[in-house]
Amino acid sequence: MEIWIGALQTVFSPATLFFIAFGVLLGTVLGAIPGLNSTMGTALLIPFTFAMAPENGLALLAAVYCGGTFGGSISAILFNVPGAPEAAATGFDGYPMAQKGHAGEALGYAIMSSVLGGLFSVLILNLVSPQLAVVGLTFSQPEYFALAVAALTLIASLGGAGMAKAFIAGLIGLLLATVGIDELTADPRFTFGGKALLGGINFIPAIIGAFAVGEILAKAEEGSGLSGQHLAIKVSTKLPSVKELLRLRWTMLRSAVIGTAIGILPGVGATTAAFIGYSEAVRWSGHPEKFGTGVPEGIAGPETANNAATGGAMVPLLTLGIPGSATTAVMIGGFLVHGLQPGPMLFLNQPKLMYAIFIAMYVANIFMLFAGLLVAKVFANFRRVRYSILGPVIFIFAAIGSFGIRNDMTDLWIMFACGILGYFFKKFKYPIAPMIIGLVLGPLTEVSLRKGMFMADYDLYAFLMRPIAGTILVIAAASVLWNLYSVFIRKGRASLEEIE
Amino acid sequence: MLKSELIFSILIFVASLFLYWVTGSFGTGTTLQGAQMGPAFWPRLLLGALLLLSVIVSAGTIRRIAREKAWGESLLTMDRGKVRFFAAIGLGAAYLFLLPVLGFIAITPVFMIAFMLLLGEKSKGWILGVSVAMTAIIVILFTKAMYVPLPRGVWLFREFSLLFY
Numbered sequence: 149m150e151i152w153i154g155a156l157q158t159v160f161s162p163a164t165l166f167f168i169a170f171g172v173l174l175g176t177v178l179g180a181i182p183g184l185n186s187t188m189g190t191a192l193l194i195p196f197t198f199a200m201a202p203e204n205g206l207a208l209l210a211a212v213y214c215g216g217t218f219g220g221s222i223s224a225i226l227f228n229v230p231g232a233p234e235a236a237a238t239g240f241d242g243y244p245m246a247q248k249g250h251a252g253e254a255l256g257y258a259i260m261s262s263v264l265g266g267l268f269s270v271l272i273l274n275l276v277s278p279q280l281a282v283v284g285l286t287f288s289q290p291e292y293f294a295l296a297v298a299a300l301t302l303i304a305s306l307g308g309a310g311m312a313k314a315f316i317a318g319l320i321g322l323l324l325a326t327v328g329i330d331e332l333t334a335d336p337r338f339t340f341g342g343k344a345l346l347g348g349i350n351f352i353p354a355i356i357g358a359f360a361v362g363e364i365l366a367k368a369e370e371g372s373g374l375s376g377q378h379l380a381i382k383v384s385t386k387l388p389s390v391k392e393l394l395r396l397r398w399t400m401l402r403s404a405v406i407g408t409a410i411g412i413l414p415g416v417g418a419t420t421a422a423f424i425g426y427s428e429a430v431r432w433s434g435h436p437e438k439f440g441t442g443v444p445e446g447i448a449g450p451e452t453a454n455n456a457a458t459g460g461a462m463v464p465l466l467t468l469g470i471p472g473s474a475t476t477a478v479m480i481g482g483f484l485v486h487g488l489q490p491g492p493m494l495f496l497n498q499p500k501l502m503y504a505i506f507i508a509m510y511v512a513n514i515f516m517l518f519a520g521l522l523v524a525k526v527f528a529n530f531r532r533v534r535y536s537i538l539g540p541v542i543f544i545f546a547a548i549g550s551f552g553i554r555n556d557m558t559d560l561w562i563m564f565a566c567g568i569l570g571y572f573f574k575k576f577k578y579p580i581a582p583m584i585i586g587l588v589l590g591p592l593t594e595v596s597l598r599k600g601m602f603m604a605d606y607d608l609y610a611f612l613m614r615p616i617a618g619t620i621l622v623i624a625a626a627s628v629l630w631n632l633y634s635v636f637i638r639k640g641r642a643s644l645e646e647i648e
Numbered sequence: 649m650l651k652s653e654l655i656f657s658i659l660i661f662v663a664s665l666f667l668y669w670v671t672g673s674f675g676t677g678t679t680l681q682g683a684q685m686g687p688a689f690w691p692r693l694l695l696g697a698l699l700l701l702s703v704i705v706s707a708g709t710i711r712r713i714a715r716e717k718a719w720g721e722s723l724l725t726m727d728r729g730k731v732r733f734f735a736a737i738g739l740g741a742a743y744l745f746l747l748p749v750l751g752f753i754a755i756t757p758v759f760m761i762a763f764m765l766l767l768g769e770k771s772k773g774w775i776l777g778v779s780v781a782m783t784a785i786i787v788i789l790f791t792k793a794m795y796v797p798l799p800r801g802v803w804l805f806r807e808f809s810l811l812f813y
Contacts, residue, residue: 330687369733536769540760576653594690
C-alpha cells in the first residue's frame with residue numbers, strides 16, 4: 149500500500165502530469181499526421197528523457213505511445229488516410245460515417261473507445277500481468293495461424309451478397325503480402341529479377357493508396373463535390389451518450405479483451421489487434437451487412453482493440469523484458485538510459501517506479517480524451533476546405549506518408565499502383581477492406597502455417613488439434629458456415645449472381 | 649460498365665495464370681526444395697483460388713450482360729470525367745517520376761498547382777498560397793522537427809534543396 153501511495157504522489161506531481169499531458173498531445177498529433185508515428189516520437193524523445201527523473205521520462209514515453217495509437221484514427225475518419233497503421237481498420241466505417249455528415253460522432257466514438265480500451269488494458273496489466281505474460285509465451289505457430297485464420301474469415305462477412313468479389317480482394321491482399329524475400333527460405337518471390345520489390349510490399353503505402361489515392365482519382369472523375377459545398381458543415385466532436393456506449397458495451401468489451409490479449413503476444417501488435425477487433429465486431433453483429441457503411445460498431449471494434457493493445461504490449465515488456473510491439477521495443481531504450489533493465493527483477497527492485505508507470509498510463513488514457521478532442525477539432529477544420537484544394541494536399545501527405553516508412557521511392561509507386569487498383573475496385577464493387585486485411589495478416593498466416601507444419605512434421609492433425617488453436621479454428625469455421633447458410637439458404641436466394 | 653467489369657475480372661484471371669507460371673521459378677536453389685511447403689506452396693494455393701473465383705465472377709458478369717443485352721455498349725467513349733481521371737493519373741505518375749530528380753521542394757508546389765487547376769479550382773490566391781504554404785510546412789515538420797529525410801533531387805536541384813534541408 150505504501151508503494152501505491154508513493155507512486156500516486158509521484159504521478160500526481162505537477163511535473164509528471166505536465167509530461168504525461170505533453171506526451172499524449174504530441175503522440176496524438178504524430179499519430180494523426182501520415183508518415184509520422186508514435187514509434188518515431190518515442191525514439192526521438194529518448195535522449196531528452198535522459199535528463200529527467202526515470203518516472204517522468206518513462207511516463208512521457210508511455211503517454212506518447214497511448215496518444216499515438218489513437219491519433220491515426222483522426223485522419224482515417226476525416227480524410228480516409230490512416231495516420232498510423234493501427235487506424236486503418238477504423239477508416240472502414242469511420243470515413244463512410246464522416247461522408248454521411250456524422251464526422252463529429254465518428255470521432256467521438258473513436259475517442260471514447262480508445263480511452264475505454266486503453267483503461268481496460270492498463271487495469272489488466274495492473275492486476276494479472278505476470279500470469280498473462282506466461283500464458284502469452286505458450287502461444288506457438290498453430291495458435292498464431294488460428295488467430296490469423298479467424299480474422300481472415302471476416303472476409304466472408306464483409307462481402308455480403310458479393311462474396312466471391314470479397315474473397316478475390318482478400319486473396320489479392322494475401323498474394324501481395326508474399327512479394328519479396330520469403331521469410332523461411334530467403335527466396336525472392338514475384339520480384340521479377342529486380343531489387344525494388346525485395347523488401348516486400350509494406351501495407352501502409354498500400355492502405356494509403358487504396359483508400360486515399362483511389363478516392364482522389366474517383367473524385368477527379370466524378371467532378372461532383374469538388375466545390376466542397378457538401379463538406380462545409382462544421383465538424384464538432386460529439387462524444388457518445390451513456391446510452392449509446394451501453395449499446396456498444398459488448399463490442400467494446402470483446403475488443404478490449406482481444407486487444408489486450410493480442411498486445412501481449414510478441415510480434416503482433418495494435419494493427420493486428422484492430423483488424424481482429426473489427427473482424428469480431430462483424431462476426432457477432434446482428435447486421436454484418438451494414439459494416440463498411442458507417443456503423444458505430446465498426447469504429448468501436450478496432451479502436452477499442454488497438455488502444456487495448458498498448459497496455460497488452462506493456463505486459464511482456466515490464467514482466468519479462470520482451471517487447472510486444474515496435475514502440476515498446478523502442479521504449480526498452482528509455483529504460484536502459486536510466487540504467488533499468490525491464491523484466492521480473494524490476495518489480496522487486498523498483499516497485500514504486502513500476503506502479504508509477506501503471507498509474508501514468510491510467511492518467512494518459514484519461515488525458516487522451518481531451519487531447520483527442522483538441523486535435524480532432526484542429527484537423528476537422530481541414531474538412532471544410534473544398535476538395536479541389538484538399539485533394540492535392542491529401543495526395544502530398546499520402547506520398548510523404550508512404551515515403552517516410554523506408555525512405556524508398558518503391559513505396560510511393562506501390563501507393564500509386566494500389567490507388568489505381570483501389571479506384572477500379574470501387575468502380576466494379578469489389579470491397580477494398582478484404583484486400584487490406586489480407587495484406588496485413590498475410591505474413592502471419594503463411595509463416596505460422598509453414599513453420600507450424602514443419603514443426604509438426606507435416607502432420608495436419610497434430611498441427612490443428614491443439615486446445616487453443618483447435619477451439620479458435622472451430623469457432624472461425626462455424627462462423628463462415630453460418631454466414632454461408634444465412635446468405636444462401638436462410639434467405640432462399642441462392643443464385644450465381646449472389647455468389648459473384 | 650458491365651463490359652469493363654468483365655474485362656477487369658478476365659484480367660485478374662490472366663494475371664493469376666501468369667503469376668502461377670512465375671511461381672515455377674521459386675525455391676529452385678534452396679535447401680528446402682522438395683519440402684512439402686516450399687516458397688511456392690502458399691502463392692500457388694492463393695493463385696489457384698483466384699483463378700477459380702475469377703471464373704465464377706466472369707461467368708456471373710457474362711450472364712448479366714446477356715440478360716441486360718449490354719453487348720453493344722461502347723468502351724471507348726471519352727467524357728470530361730474520364731479525361732480528368734486519366735490526366736490525374738498522368739499528373740501523379742509525372743510527380744513520382746520527377747520527385748527523385750527535382751527534389752521535394754522544387755516539384756511539390758508545381759504539382760499542387762497543376763492538380764488544383766485540374767480539379768477546377770479557380771481562386772489564384774488559394775492555389776498559390778496552399779501550394780507554397782503546404783510545401784513549407786511539410787519541409788519544416790518532416791526535416792527539421794522529426795528528422796525524416798525528403799527527396800533532394802540531383803545536380804542543381806540537389807544544391808537548391810540543400811539550402812533548405
